[in-house]
Amino acid sequence: MSDYINVTEIFGENVFNDSVMQARLPKKVYRDLKQTIEEGKELTLEMADVIAHEMKEWAIEKGATHYTHWFQPLTGVTAEKHDAFITAPKPDGKVLMSFSGKELIKGEPDASSFPSGGLRATFEARGYTAWDCTSPAFVRQDAAGATLCIPTAFCSYTGEALDQKTPLLRSMQAINREALRLIRLFGNTTSKKVTPSVGAEQEYFLVDGEKFLQRKDLIYTGRTLFGAMPPKGQEMDDHYFGAIRQKVASYMKDVNEELWKMGVSAKTQHNEVAPAQHELAPIYAPANIAVDHNQIVMQTLKRIAKEHGLRCLLHEKPFAGVNGSGKHNNWSLVTDDGINLLDPGKTPHDNVQFLLVLSCIIKAVDRHADLLRESASDVGNDHRLGANEAPPAIISIYLGEQLEDVVNQLVSTGMADHSLKGGKLLTGVKTLPDLAKDATDRNRTSPFAFTGNKFEFRMVGSRDSVASPNVVLNTIVAEAFQEASDVLEKAEDFELAVHDLIKENCARHQRIIFNGNGYSEEWVKEAGRRGLPNIGCMVDAIPALVTDRSVQLFEKFKVFTRTELESRMEVKYETYSKAINIEARAMIDIASKQIIPAVIRYAQSLAESINAVRAACDADVSVQTGLLKETSRLLAETKKALEELKVRTDAASMMEEGADQAQYYHRQVCPAMEALRAPVDQLEMIVDKEMWPMPSYGDLLFEV
Ligand code: ADP
Ligand code: MG
Numbered sequence: 179m180s181d182y183i184n185v186t187e188i189f190g191e192n193v194f195n196d197s198v199m200q201a202r203l204p205k206k207v208y209r210d211l212k213q214t215i216e217e218g219k220e221l222t223l224e225m226a227d228v229i230a231h232e233m234k235e236w237a238i239e240k241g242a243t244h245y246t247h248w249f250q251p252l253t254g255v256t257a258e259k260h261d262a263f264i265t266a267p268k269p270d271g272k273v274l275m276s277f278s279g280k281e282l283i284k285g286e287p288d289a290s291s292f293p294s295g296g297l298r299a300t301f302e303a304r305g306y307t308a309w310d311c312t313s314p315a316f317v318r319q320d321a322a323g324a325t326l327c328i329p330t331a332f333c334s335y336t337g338e339a340l341d342q343k344t345p346l347l348r349s350m351q352a353i354n355r356e357a358l359r360l361i362r363l364f365g366n367t368t369s370k371k372v373t374p375s376v377g378a379e380q381e382y383f384l385v386d387g388e389k390f391l392q393r394k395d396l397i398y399t400g401r402t403l404f405g406a407m408p409p410k411g412q413e414m415d416d417h418y419f420g421a422i423r424q425k426v427a428s429y430m431k432d433v434n435e436e437l438w439k440m441g442v443s444a445k446t447q448h449n450e451v452a453p454a455q456h457e458l459a460p461i462y463a464p465a466n467i468a469v470d471h472n473q474i475v476m477q478t479l480k481r482i483a484k485e486h487g488l489r490c491l492l493h494e495k496p497f498a499g500v501n502g503s504g505k506h507n508n509w510s511l512v513t514d515d516g517i518n519l520l521d522p523g524k525t526p527h528d529n530v531q532f533l534l535v536l537s538c539i540i541k542a543v544d545r546h547a548d549l550l551r552e553s554a555s556d557v558g559n560d561h562r563l564g565a566n567e568a569p570p571a572i573i574s575i576y577l578g579e580q581l582e583d584v585v586n587q588l589v590s591t592g593m594a595d596h597s598l599k600g601g602k603l604l605t606g607v608k609t610l611p612d613l614a615k616d617a618t619d620r621n622r623t624s625p626f627a628f629t630g631n632k633f634e635f636r637m638v639g640s641r642d643s644v645a646s647p648n649v650v651l652n653t654i655v656a657e658a659f660q661e662a663s664d665v666l667e668k669a670e671d672f673e674l675a676v677h678d679l680i681k682e683n684c685a686r687h688q689r690i691i692f693n694g695n696g697y698s699e700e701w702v703k704e705a706g707r708r709g710l711p712n713i714g715c716m717v718d719a720i721p722a723l724v725t726d727r728s729v730q731l732f733e734k735f736k737v738f739t740r741t742e743l744e745s746r747m748e749v750k751y752e753t754y755s756k757a758i759n760i761e762a763r764a765m766i767d768i769a770s771k772q773i774i775p776a777v778i779r780y781a782q783s784l785a786e787s788i789n790a791v792r793a794a795c796d797a798d799v800s801v802q803t804g805l806l807k808e809t810s811r812l813l814a815e816t817k818k819a820l821e822e823l824k825v826r827t828d829a830a831s832m833m834e835e836g837a838d839q840a841q842y843y844h845r846q847v848c849p850a851m852e853a854l855r856a857p858v859d860q861l862e863m864i865v866d867k868e869m870w871p872m873p874s875y876g877d878l879l880f881e882v
Contacts, residue, residue: 183435192240192317193441194233202232215312216371216514218351226279226309233315234263234277237326240317245277245326247285247307250342251292252749254556254643256473257332259287260325283309285330293752295745297338304335310343313470316440320481329470338742342645345737346466349652350374352735356659357511357519363666364531369513374652375632377462378472378644379446381503382479383454383491384426384882389873390489394772398764399757400493400641401558404773404855406862407499408876411453418451425882426456429486433458436478442471452500453879462508462632465652469645472505476641488882494558494639497875502562503640504569507647510632511535511655521631522581530676533584537683538658539633540575540585543626544690546654546731547573548711548722550626553646554637555716555750557757562639564714569625569636572705572712574692576624582693589685623696653737658683716754717837717844723747751840755830758843762827765851769820772871773858774813780865781809809864812857819854826850 199208207228213219237245246258263275285307292305307330315328332341339345350373357372390396395403422430430447437444443461450457458479460471476492483490495502511519520536523529543550550573554563564571577585621627625637638647662679669675689708694701705712713719722728723743732738738746784806788799826846833839862870 183431183438185438188435189438189443190441192319192439194236194315195441196314198236199229199232202236204228211311221283221311223279223283226283228279230277230279230282233282233326234275237317237324238263238275241319241324242317242326243323245281245328247287247309247330248327249287249307249330249332250469250473250643250645251332251340252295252342252746252753253293254641254753256477257287257292258325258327259285260322282328287332292332292340293749294334294340295748295752297334297340297741297745305332305340306335307332310347310466312347312464313467314441316474318440319436338739338745342469342643343466345649345742346469346645346652348737349649349656349735350465352656352737353511353652353659356656356663359663360534360659360666361513361517361519361531363663363672366513366517369515369517371514372511372519373514374465374648375462375508375510375512375518376465376468376644376648377459377508377632378468378475378638379457379459379506379508380472380475380479381450381455381457381505381640383452383493383496383503384429384456384483384488385454385491385878386882387484387487387489389878389881393872393878394768395764396489396491396496399761400491401496401561401761402498402875402878403761403765403768403851404858404862404872405497405875406859408874408879410876410880412451412500415451417449417453417455420449422447422449422456423882425486425488429482429488430456430458432485433478433482436482437475440474440478442474442478444475450501450503452497452502454882455501455503462510465509465648469643469648472644492641494556494641495561497879498561499875500879502558504559504562504636505638505640505642505644507635507638507644508629508632509635509648509651518631520628520633530673530680533588533680534662534676534683535659536577536581536628537585537680537687538662539655540690541683541687542654542658543573543575544687545658546650546727547690548713548719548725549650549654549728549731550635550647551637551711551713552719552722553650554635554639554642555719556639556642557716557754558641559637559639560715563637564712569623570696570701571714572696572702572710573625573637573690574696574701574705574710575633575690576621576627576693577691578621578628579693581628582691585684585688585691588681589688621693621696624692625696649737653731653735656735657731715844717751717840720747720750720754720837720840723750748836751837752835754840755835755843758847759827759831762823762830762843762847762851765854766820766824766827768872769816769854769858773861774816774820776869776871777809777813777816777861777865780869781806781813783866783869784809805864809861812861812864815857816854816861819850819857823847823850823854 207225210225211229214221244260244262246260248256248258251257263277264273265276267273287305287307310329310331313329315326317324318327331343331347333344334340353374354372361369434444444458445461446459448457458475462468463471479490522532627634635647638644665679666672666675689710724747729740729743732743733740784802788802791797791799830839830842830847833842
């Protein structure tokens with residue numbers, strides 16, 4: 179890659195985007211396709227044939243030899259099967275490059291090995307991928323050469339969603355319909371569409387590639403299962419926003435270049451709180467594109483890391499003792515003509531529509547806090563949520579002083595006749611301008627914070643897809659909008675009715691608003707008094723999917739059927755059990771084959787030293803004996819914990835898949851893993867570093 183990057187030139191060069199389509203497609207086909215993309219008009223096979231042909235020609239010019247239907251099954255990562263464009267050889271032995279409309283719009287991967295939670299009986303393992311023309315196709319260049327990637331949805335033969343994308347698109351339809359209905363009531367006759375906009379900030383760790391390969395735990399599970407804290411952690415706060423090291427800077431440069439080519443608007447990059455931790459944020463995009471782009475971001479971060487002799491860790495908690503990684507999901511609702519429904523304007527009390535939207539969101543989040551919590555649960559995130567660093571496991575909303583004041587006025591007097599002014603932020607430095615202070619301050623401890631003109635949902639895990647949180651947000655807010663429109667459309671006095679409704683929503687759901695410190699013990703108690711759910715772990719969060727309230731909600735808005743929800747629940751339990759099983763078995767493997775033998779060697783060296791000294795003279799050997807005793811004690815403890823972990827892991831794997839098994843893994847296997855880790859981490863602090871069988875935390879965190 180060259181040193182000079184002409185960003186405007188390369189941006190989107192590998193994307194089959196609007197300008198490419200306009201330039202290459204016949205006018206009529208282009209117009210029809212636009213209607214399909216924007217208004218959901220049906221796509222004919224003739225159209226698809228023309229589009230497929232042009233897409234193929236374009237991709238071949240970019241060096242593509244293959245195409246793939248790129249989809250997002252319930253594995254958390256993307257899946258793809260590559261097909262070359264070639265046709266069967268002709269009599270003269272030559273092949274042609276072809277790609278039909280049918281191949282563009284529909285694929286039939288062998289779906290039996292993707293998680294389906296029983297939706298697809300294996301004897302009938304057909305699954306289909308269907309082109310999502312609202313997310314542009316792109317060419318990806320990597321070691322496989324160049325591949326035309328076609329974003330698709332993945333469904334069963336009978337149309338049940340087997341992926342992240344399908345429900346997301348369904349939820350976008352629901353929020354579009356209900357938001358339009360709502361803004362029409364306020365006299366908006368011009369907007370044609372309302373789209374949830376999403377900006378996903380991605381956190382990650384970078385470690386040295388060779389050291390990574392010496393850690394079996396990182397290889398198998400993506401996180402360290404053992405590891406004593408180094409002398410230095412993140413206490414100096416010197417990494418956050420610190421100067422980016424050259425090696426990392428050169429990595430980021432290549433990541434950006436790759437992302438820009440694929441049309442991902444990578445915008446912000448900085449060091450994060452923990453050593454070796456970084457963040458990348460793109461500019462927000464329509465939800466389905468943002469979800470796709472986030473997958474591209476994660477893949478690109480990993481791929482480029484290897485090229486730089488590094489490894490990118492996307493796990494939520496790669497290292498105990500320093501911060502884990504999350505993904506802030508910024509969400510707002512924007513019309514096709516650029517109006518953000520979450521923009522309060524300068525004087526929020528004037529902006530009735532904004533207040534109604536806000537009050538509906540407050541209602542939605544309060545009513546379905548359990549679903550939102552569930553949407554952010556994944557195996558790795560259990561180490562963050564509620565673990566005193568990232569947002570707490572209790573859902574609450576942070577509005578900021580100005581808006582909270584408006585809500586308080588509304589609830590107490592039924593009127594809001596003034597807004598707190600932002601005031602000036604005086605820097606005290608004459609040469610700096612006086613900045614207009616943002617009237618909404620930041621609160622980093624809130625899981626769901628209003629940040630000016632969007633909500634920032636901060637619970638999502640770094641490795642997880644952002645699809646589920648947005649499915650939930652879109653649907654729960656669509657429901658609140660629908661209920662509002664049902665009332666307001668019938669109202670005789672609209673102004674009065676809006677006013678009453680805003681007040682009612684705020685008064686009934688005010689308990690979800692919390693502007694204080696979300697990490698504090700007092701908040702846990704206070705939230706309990708308020709009756710807010712405090713769901714501490716993934717296995718306890720999963721049942722939220724299938725409560726009556728959830729089924730009613732999702733069925734009403736045609737986002738999930740009951741069967742689809744039940745299947746998702748099953749998939750989640752299975753995923754949890756499998757992940758913990760792998761972690762437990764990795765620990766057993768590492769402890770048995772690497773750690774215990776290393777500790778025995780160390781103990782032997784101590785014994786030899788004692789004997790040697792004694793043979794030579796009668797000098798003091800109390801240090802060696804002390805160490806030997808301590809080492810032997812911890813070794814015995816390790817062995818005991820190891821045996822217990824084996825027993826429990828075996829018991830867990832014998833159980834039938836489902837809730838009970840997942841609960842057993844969580845309540846029995848996880849503590850046994852902790853119990854094994856404790857003596858091993860103590861041993862690491864004693865044993866000769868030369869003899870310890872893997873790089874330490876210090877080696878991994880400070881030596882990139
Ligand atoms: P902050 O400092 O508030 O987190 P940033 O400007 O860094 O804000 O934005 C964080 C993320 O939020 C970015 O991905 C950005 O594109 C996205 N974002 C900004 N405005 C909106 C919006 N109206 N809707 C959705 N996402 C947004
Ligand atoms: Mg942010």
